[in-house]
Amino acid sequence: MSGHSKWHNIQAKKGKADAARGRIFTKLGREISVAAKGNPNPETNSKLADAIAKAKANNMPNDNIQRCIKKAAGELGNVNFETLVYEGYGVGGSALIISTLTDNKNRTAGDVRSTLSKCGGELGSTGCVSYMFTNKGLLVVERTLDLDEDTVTEYAIEAGADDIVVQDDVFEIFTDPAAFSDVRKFLEGKGIEFLEAEVRMIPQNKITLSDENVEKFVKLLDKLEELDDVQDVYHNVDLPEDEEDEE
Numbered sequence: 001m002s003g004h005s006k007w008h009n010i011q012a013k014k015g016k017a018d019a020a021r022g023r024i025f026t027k028l029g030r031e032i033s034v035a036a037k038g039n040p041n042p043e044t045n046s047k048l049a050d051a052i053a054k055a056k057a058n059n060m061p062n063d064n065i066q067r068c069i070k071k072a073a074g075e076l077g078n079v080n081f082e083t084l085v086y087e088g089y090g091v092g093g094s095a096l097i098i099s100t101l102t103d104n105k106n107r108t109a110g111d112v113r114s115t116l117s118k119c120g121g122e123l124g125s126t127g128c129v130s131y132m133f134t135n136k137g138l139l140v141v142e143r144t145l146d147l148d149e150d151t152v153t154e155y156a157i158e159a160g161a162d163d164i165v166v167q168d169d170v171f172e173i174f175t176d177p178a179a180f181s182d183v184r185k186f187l188e189g190k191g192i193e194f195l196e197a198e199v200r201m202i203p204q205n206k207i208t209l210s211d212e213n214v215e216k217f218v219k220l221l222d223k224l225e226e227l228d229d230v231q232d233v234y235h236n237v238d239l240p241e242d243e244e245d246e247e
Contacts, residue, residue: 020225027231028055029068030101034081036072046181053184053197057140079103083231086112087129090121090220090235092213095129097201097234098224108229115227119220132236133201136162137180139173139187140196147171147192159186170195174202203236214239 032055035048042049048069055065084105086098096116102108113123141152143166152171156164161183165172175183177199184197209217217237224233 032068033072036069040069057194057197088123091216092209095236099232100229101231102229111227115223136202137175137199141171159183201234206238208238
């Protein structure tokens with residue numbers, strides 16, 4: 001019986017991970033398609049090239065990426081998506097920035113507001129929490145025997161990065177958003193692959209929640225990320241590693 005339960009838990013966790021991966025690919029696909037609209041050539045469209053790099057860092061298959069680029073000229077031809085950013089609060093005084101890509105802002109605003117309120121949060125006004133974050137380009141590189149600290153630091157400085165943070169298993173390279181594409185291209189030219197590659201909102205300080213509030217907050221993140229129009233959710237909560245993995 002215990003063996004069956006263990007198998008069931010593994011399958012349930014795998015099912016959740018597969019579903020999350022499917023949602024991520026869908027969102028990344030929309031981002032690629034919107035970026036490709038009007039210019040499907042990543043060599044001359046830096047926004048598309050950045051979207052592709054982000055997708056590859058999330059292990060999105062190349063066939064999927066190419067289909068999304070082709071989709072831009074087809075069914076998205078007459079659809080106008082716009083990026084809308086919402087700010088708000090979660091449990092325990094946590095701060096949230098929710099980036100969306102939508103063709104119906106009334107629907108999206110309603111969905112975000114409803115999800116926040118159902119999970120103990122609330123929608124705030126523009127600027128209410130964004131001052132707590134810094135917009136930065138982030139490139140995360142796996143630390144390996146072939147890629148040591150000196151080499152990556154030298155490459156990052158030469159590429160024009162702002163900062164490099166050395167962790168036990170990865171290097172985090174930070175850039176000005178305007179320099180992100182150039183730094184990424186330079187490092188790619190050196191044969192470097194990324195675990196993460198995107199411009200994102202990074203909290204200046206993180207807060208710690210009680211165990212009860214962590215559980216509520218993770219549920220809120222899950223519900224927000226399940227919304228079709230939500231592309232990214234940034235927050236200032238220091239989540240335990242296992243909760244980060246569940247995300």
